[in-house]
Amino acid sequence: MPAVTDEELVRKSKEDDERAFGELVSRYESKVYSLALRMVRNPEDAEDVLQDTFLRAYRGIKSFQGASTFSTWIYRITANSALMRLRKKQLPTVSIDNADERETPVNIADWSPTPDEQLLNQELQHEMEEAIRSLPAEFQQVFVLRDIEEMSNAEVAEILDLSVAAVKSRLHRARLKVRNRLAGYFSESAKPKRRAMGVH
Amino acid sequence: MLTCKEVLDSLSDYLDADMKEELISEVKRHIGSCSDCRAEFDTLTMTLKLYKHEHAEPTVMPVGCHDRLVKVLELEKLRSKGAPPPKMV
Incomplete structure (x- = not known):
């Protein structure tokens, strides 16, 4: 029997089928946690991002238009949640638009052959x-x-x-x-x- | 002929092979003859190798993480249906 698609699970979730939403959680929780952990870089914050992501998805599933795939949508929520958490913790930094790259190479030490x-x-x-x-x-x-x-x-x-x-x-x-x-x-x-x- | 600045600006695209073939050839030629740009390229390549090596292991959700997520979602379902919050024990 072919697996139910994400699109089908989203459609059912919009009709308050909680088992369908539960299946979406099962499919994506590990991926969302993994992405969150790599972004916020500690397990406690990653779990908070995981919970926040699926809470937002649960609240917003009815307004999800399907313009992107469910995976893109859930990763976008994850990235936004992680970004907010990182911003809260980070010290003020220079604007990301302030480029500090060098314009020409300056004889940098080549450490690439390090054992x-x-x-x-x-x-x-x-x-x-x-x-x-x-x-x-x-x-x-x-x-x-x-x-x-x-x-x-x-x-x-x-x-x-x-x-x-x-x-x-x-x-x-x-x-x-x-x-x-x-x-x-x-x-x-x-x-x-x-x-x-x-x-x- | 590319300048050092043009090569430095395009190193990421070169690493990702995300540029036209003729430009790839030009960057390759420049790196072959400019030791400073070659060091820039080699150390950038090594940085990515290190970073990817460090993150090669798949991450595993902590014990109880799934159950806590389910609990949070169940509470949200109750809340959205107007049920009173459960008593904290």
Whole structure:
């Protein structure tokens, strides 16, 4: 027997079929939790986002027009809920429109050949975590949806209600900001070794 | 011929292969001959590799998370039907 489609479950949910809405919850709760966790980066907040998302979906299902798929709609609610939570917690940051990218390369240290064992250490993982936390919330969203969830630019644009050009711009700047922070880590971590080797 | 600034601005699109083939060839050529832009490209590539590696494991919902969600939705159903809130124990 073919599985019931999301569209059918949405139609039934609009007619107050609570089992149908329950089935939508079962289908998407893990995905919503996963996305929320990657955006807010702690389990307690992720669970709050999960509950908030499905509460909003339950209250709004009758006004869901079906212009997008249910999955896009539920991810959009998740992203908005996560964004509000991140904004509450974040210190004021510079406007995301204030570009701070360099216009020309400035002889950056190339740490890309770093041995794999060093790349997996906890200190580096912590640095990566901090680099992502320090991104403006709007950058974190694009970074997670594109580089972790591996959605297309068009999908991310639809979920975040942005143009594809804006998604690409934010993604590029988010990647650079994280990379620049890691570059700082590698240049610091290289210093003791140089001293130990008698290099000044 | 592309300038360093043009190459830097297009590195993400280049990484994602989200540009015309002729432009991909030009960026590739520039990176091959400019050590600074190559370092920019290599470290950006490594950043994404690290980030993806860290998030490769699927996330699992905590124990009880599903039950708490169901409870919240049940309370919302009661509330929307005008039922009095249940007594807190």
